[in-house]
Amino acid sequence: MSGWFVVLVALHALVIFAGFFAPYDPTEQDRRRPYLPPMRLHFLDNQGHFHARPFAYALKLGEGSFDQYEEDIGRALPLKFMVRGANYRLLGLLPSRLHLFGAEEERIYLLGSDAYGRDQLSRFLYGGRVSLFAGLLGAGVTVLLGLCVGAAAGYYGGWRDDLLMRLAELFLALPWLYLLFALRAFLPLAVSPLEAFFLIIAVLGAVGWARPARLVRGVVLSAKERDFVRAARGFGATDGYLLRRHILPATSTVLLTQAAILVPQFILAEMTLSFLGLGVPEPVPSWGNLLSSLQQYSVLVSYWWMYLPALIMLPFFLGYLGLGSELQERTGPCKIEGRLGGLE
């Protein structure tokens, strides 16, 4: 089992069980605490006493200010584990109120809060659901479409190949962002978050299939000329059998690698769309929505913690890219060459 794969599974578990790991409901506003900076966790209080249970000091607004907070030394908020809080459904099924951590008296903000006093940590975790799964599903759809088109083009060849490949080139050349703008204009004014989510996936899939299709076609072209494939055909194997048993399995590694590279790309695409206000509508969090407030100059300059989501996303991207390159190494050109060398 690859290391990257384990990392990715762990990271995804965080996001899948966002309800449990996030301390609060991501859409709940705390209107007394807009733009609250991340609370620092302390082990030592200001008298120098050590506490085994970490705590944060409550923050209060500075005199006459609306966004400058000061630590209120008088009020410590000890971090409690396994607390009961906001309702959620585990995996969308089991209703639960159990959260990994929280504080009793007041809300605790480990990543700060946004313009409406919503907890950024909770928004990040819940937002990951939208962004990661848009990426995963989008990549799945793309790879599947690419497989079908590529296999058909490569296996049947001739005018079918020409037609499909020219179509693929056309799609590669499409300015997909504008396509999306146009598509959005045809839809009704208000789109529910779920509709928006599937719309994004549909668009990503529809636009992204061309590249994997070309890759698959190449593999299929070389695979169908292999001796054992020819032999099987000579023995009267049908097209379906050949594709299923001999040709498509040869594409699997290419596809997996391709998928691992596509996922982070599509996560980024989703973020771009949400950043531009074309993605999942507020107040539902997504990673793009989290970053979209950075379009404002005052936020960019005044509230540094609004960048944090972008930093925490890095391990996710690294994980996928690491996995991708690992898969490529395992099955990459050197291996194939080695095998071919052996044959000769």
Place this chain on the structure above:
Amino acid sequence: MKPATAHGSFRRILLILLFVLAASFTRALAASPPQNHSKDELLVLPGEIGHLGGRLVVALRAEPKTLNPLIAVDTASVEVIAAMQADLVHINRATQLTEPTLAKSWKMSADGLQYTLVLRRGLKFSDGHPVDADDVLFTFRTYLDEKVHAPQRDLLLFDGKPITLRKVDSQTIVFELPKSYAVAERMFDGWFILPRHLLEKPYEEGKIAQLGTLGTPASQWAGTGPFRLKEYVAGQRLVLERNSYYWKTDAKGNRLPYLDELVFLFVPSADAQALRFQSGETDIISRLGAENFSLLSREQKDYTMVDAGPSLEYNFLFFNLNDLGEKAPAEMIQKQKWFRDVKFRQAVSSAVDREAIVRLVYQGRGAALWGLVTPGNRRRWADEKLPHPPRSLERARELLKEAGFSWRAAGNGDSWLQDSGGKPVEFSIIAQSSSAERSKMAALIQDDLKQLGMRVQVVPLESRSLVDRVTQTKDYDACVLGAASPDADPNVDINVWLSSGGLHLWNPSQTHPATPWEAEIDRLLNEQMYARTFEQRKKLYDRAQEILWEYQPMIFLASADILTGAKKSVGNFRPAVLEPYVLWNVEQLYLKNDAVNATR
């Protein structure tokens, strides 16, 4: 055409002579306003004495579309034109009172039907051509000409009949009104006097609306304002230069304006404007958002930030109450059944957290609103009897219950609102994506209404398509929008109040009032327009405000403060809450330190 340079300098000498002579005269000619006739026909302004020279750089959100006051509607054009033109009587943006400008005096006849205005002597356009009564007659003839399509034309009609003008002599004009008009001399504000010698021929040829584009050669355009056109660079800037024929002086007798040049840079976004100001590229800034204002205040070095106080801007939420006729989709008919229910609108109003809007959107630099008249109105038009109830979800729930709505529990402990037919209450609110403030208001309202069990979606839209939906296609559920009154008089908002008005947004341009209360508002507003005393008008206007509050076609939210800033080197910087907030006294603005200016 005349030999411009020789002629010009001759005139200048003549003017100086005139000035010297006038100074030695006694106070012979007494006119109604006391301070402005002491020495001369020039208007003497009180205030800090500045020094001449230098240039001031200001940012504009968009390129002005035109320099022609006859057709200008966009904010950028209006702002630029205000620096190039002058009116007969002007509303002082700081005091909100009228003051004499091109007309040195005015007199109203006892029946209120005649206004006699006397022009200052020695007035000249920026090209040196003298101004007389014929220019005034020509100006109003063009504004009133239907073929010109001046957007303000309706303001010169009284019960459909136009105002008429009569020339008494070259300095005196009588305005005859078909009906006595309550706004009195305030109505003369904003009617810029046009140069007949330049525009009469094009007007007769029917080409006057095409004139005054930004590409107009400076020699073919003139006005009576402090500045005149110098240079226009497409996409970058518009440069105005001093009008040496301007008719105002400071207390020491220096001819205003102080500045040599006024430069408008085109900077499209609010954030970019704040940045340009911060880096010192612009000297003065207005229309700042609260967040940028506090950011600039925190880091202020060589500039001063001024909160000029509550503006006349009002932001509001309204529902689509248009009669959509047969073609309306069933879903929309269903929604409008809720929207038309007064109790539903009252419940929404009761659930909106106005204090939170002021705090989160304006960082406290604003005021919660319960009616159209904002605290920025110094003319006491606000109805003191209007209630200011705090937010109450209980009251909102009660109202909804009375209106036949009920709640259905959802699985996760929430409950959703449904109407008497069991249909869940779901609708969308459109808001301008370009306005961070209004998008934020919509997001707060969304959360407020979620607590009533309403499922609301916020849809950010580009301004033009939003306006198109509201006024043309009428394809929307609810909308958050804002408007700013240009003056503190009720009549400037007449298009919002009257059911036939184009800005009666929830159901614009009706041929007949759709509801009895709209008919009543029409009656009250029309009556106050011709009432003779302030008290009478105030009583009628108060009643109209109460009706608006009772029926809640517009759910008023909040009003922002006017947030401005200027470099410390800018003198006479006195921001006002009326437009143009910082440039209203542009003729008096000056640069304190020439060295700062010279190094540029």
